[in-house]
Amino acid sequence: MNDEEVRPRQRFLALDTATAVMAASLLEGSKVTGEVNVQGERNHSVHVITELERLLSDAGVSGRDITGLAVGVGPGSYTGVRIAVTAAKTLAWAWKVPVAGVSTLHALAWGGWAHGQTGLGDKSVPLQASAVQWIIPLLDARRGQVYTGLFAANGEQAPVRMEQDGIRLMTSWVEELKRRLTDTDEGSRPRVLWFVGETGVHAQTAAGLEAQAAVQVVPYELEGGWVGRLGADRLLNGEQDELHTLVPNYTQLAEAEANLLRQR
The missing domain is CATH 3.30.420.40 (ATPase, nucleotide binding domain)
Structure with a gap:
């Protein structure tokens, strides 16, 4: 019997919006049980919450059943990365569960x-x-x-x-x-x-x-299951990020900020 079999059931929700795909997944332990990958032309804010709700509904679970969140922190689309990180932090706060950032x-x-x-x-x-x-x-x-x-x-x-x-x-x-x-x-x-x-x-x-x-x-276009598996690895090992200090990995200044610095 492995460790996962003797632990209480752990369900993780994972998402990433750093690329052209809004990628999300649902896991029980390290096993992917549901996945959604939606092309959004990096306009993921329009449907990210709707797609997460659909993912949970299709699996017959609710936010009360989620025991941890994983989120892709980039690098990638400057605006896109912020959408997933903001959504994950908000849900983690509302559901009072740990959140783990992973590299897109x-x-x-x-x-x-x-x-x-x-x-x-x-x-x-x-x-x-x-x-x-x-x-x-x-x-x-x-x-x-x-x-x-x-x-x-x-x-x-x-x-x-x-x-x-x-x-x-x-x-x-x-x-x-x-x-x-x-x-x-x-x-x-x-x-x-x-x-x-x-x-x-x-x-x-x-x-x-x-x-x-x-x-x-x-x-290759990113799929939510791989974001989820990385996040599950961290969460099952007891790792998590501090909710208020978790930030995207931009790796560079946004173009508007860079232009402002050049003007100065």
């Missing part, structure tokens, strides 16, 4: 890599189960920039973080990855690099790493 890019990396394992990548690469694989999630930040990070695949578990989330020029990021690959000893060097997420305009730049490793490019 971490969830994107996990989901995109899992999606790629189904053979939906743009190439077929035979792999041994023990083969080292790196995952590079991408969210387009315009002007040749991406929100990105670096993770190592970890089987069925959440990918292991190797680099902090940030906004980078895609060309510079590829050069940095080249240097990192060169400096990595042979036994730890990845056989495959997975670029997942909003890959469209950046696929050609990513291909510049094909001399170092097999490059898999997987267009």
